[in-house]
Amino acid sequence: MxxxxxxxxxxxxxxxxxxxxxxxxxxxxxxxxxxxxxxxxxxxxxxxxxxxxxxxxxxxxxxxxxxxxxxxxxxxxxxxxxxxxxxxxxxxxxxxxxxxxxxxxxxxxxxxxxxxxxxxxxxxxxxxxxxxxMKIEDSEERKFYEIEAISNNWSVRELQRQFSSSLFERLVLSKNKASIKDLSSVGNVLEKPFDALKTPFVLEFLNLKESESYSESDLETAIINKLEHFMMELGKGFLFEGRQRRITLVGDHFYIDLVFYNRLLKCFVLIDLKIGKLSHQDLGQMQMYVNYYDRKIKLPDEKNTIGIVLCKEENKAVVEFTLPLNNEQIFAKEYKLYLPSKEDLRKQLEV
Known part of the structure; x- marks a missing residue:
């Protein structure tokens, strides 16, 4: 039948x-x-x-x-x-x-x-x-998580995870103290590339240990295996486009670790993974990737490409003197393989 x-x-x-x-x-x-x-x-x-x-x-x-x-x-x-x-x-x-x-x-x-x-x-x-x-004592922080839980359709488990990973503090650290009021009234609204960044990114769901040795390939594979979790950590509007995307320039091949598209920002987001300390060569390589996508891949009505070097250890001096003062496309951000202490992040906010 x-x-x-x-x-x-x-x-x-x-x-x-x-x-x-x-x-x-x-x-x-x-x-x-x-x-x-x-x-x-x-x-x-x-x-x-x-x-x-x-x-x-x-x-x-x-x-x-x-x-x-x-x-x-x-x-x-x-x-x-x-x-x-x-x-x-x-x-x-x-x-x-x-x-x-x-x-x-x-x-x-x-x-x-x-x-x-x-x-x-x-x-x-x-x-x-x-x-x-109700367990969140700070009213501004509580309002932020309520707005984000509604707009992102977070499960209770995801709400717990985002709070435990100190999403609120990490977004404030990536912006400025004046942004606290905005976060608590409208949530994290993506209007410019900087809005998509956190300090740091937290990748505890990969189950990689700080004490263990792993390669950039291992890190990439772990992210792909937990892609849904990684995209939740990236934030709103991200769509996965591919891994190891090849760029060929006069016979030389280069590979971008991860490529995403953000439908809210209307631009490509390129991510390179580095397991060591950030170098100026890393930023230069990302600049080349971004230039290529801007000139060869993106459509005329799309916004400029964003490049993020996700590294184990950021070097602020290298970033400052490698990138132009008006830079709005290339970013270096640390990642952590464990949930950071909320107390430590709040101390950074007070500095």
Whole structure:
């Protein structure tokens, strides 16, 4: 019988089921976040009526947890109720007061459904995402990771990884201190080549050890084997074009390690891998690659090519005196094979 089913019908039905499941998951997540936000609101409002607030708050959460757990089972422990309270306090400014008032007026299904629709436009992540976001103490940093998680459709695991790799601090180090406000309000927007850079790039997912000897070929192969992870580390808009792309000049062959295209910047991005300390020859070679792509490969409506020398050890003096002062195409950036210490990166920000 299966052989008689029209492939178009099978594809259409499968697509409908998959999309319906996604909608169901989104609705379940929105309902959970909506419920926990308003439970937190009710706890806070009840606390504000007590005279001895600290002790009163403790007793409210403890007693409420006991009753809710008895009635509804797991999910309403004291710790979770404290999360609900914290969630409301941290995120109440995101919800218009009119919407909060509307949801307080009635518990009728129609009222809740209407509130849920508006609520889903503001809170677009799962409850588990928000639990991890609430653990970030700095409000600017927390806003940045929320924006990036939404715009990049990060899973909870990817959110954890990006936070653990200190993405926020690394982007700020690549730019300037004034960029912190921009990052926390709009996220990392790619408008110019410099926006795609981090200090340093973190490649801990390659599972290469600092103490082990490895070649540039080993590094390249490890990246290709973990290409999806590497592209997540590169950031938004990157498309893989190829590896070991050959350039031939008067019979001499040269090979670019990795070639990407960024659809947001509308340009090619060439990456050369160096396992040692950066040299001026490395920058000169990349300049040649970039010139070739600009003159022979890119289309007239595309932006100038970007070249990144990804090296084990950057040499700022060599970069300064090898590249022109107005350079906006060639960059040298260090990579790390381990997650950097957030404390060390923050110390660099204070310098």
């Amino acid at each position: 299966m052989g008689t089913i029209n492939n178009t019908l099978l594809h259409s039905v499968s697509l409908l089921i998959e999309e319906s499941r996604k909608v169901l998951v989104r609705n379940v997540n929105t309902t959970m976040v909506f419920t926990y936000f308003h439970v937190g609101r009710m706890i806070v409002e009840e606390e504000q009526q007590g005279s001895q607030r600290a002790a009163y708050a403790e007793s409210i959460i403890s007693e409420l947890s006991t009753h809710l757990t008895r009635e509804y089972g797991k999910g309403f422990s004291k710790r979770n109720l404290e999360y609900f309270r914290q969630f409301y306090l941290l995120y109440r400014s995101k919800i218009a007061q009119s919407l909060i008032a509307q949801s307080k007026q009635s518990a009728e299904p129609s009222s809740i459904a209407q509130s849920l629709s508006a609520f889903s436009e503001v809170f677009r992540l799962s409850w588990t995402h928000y639990i991890h976001l």
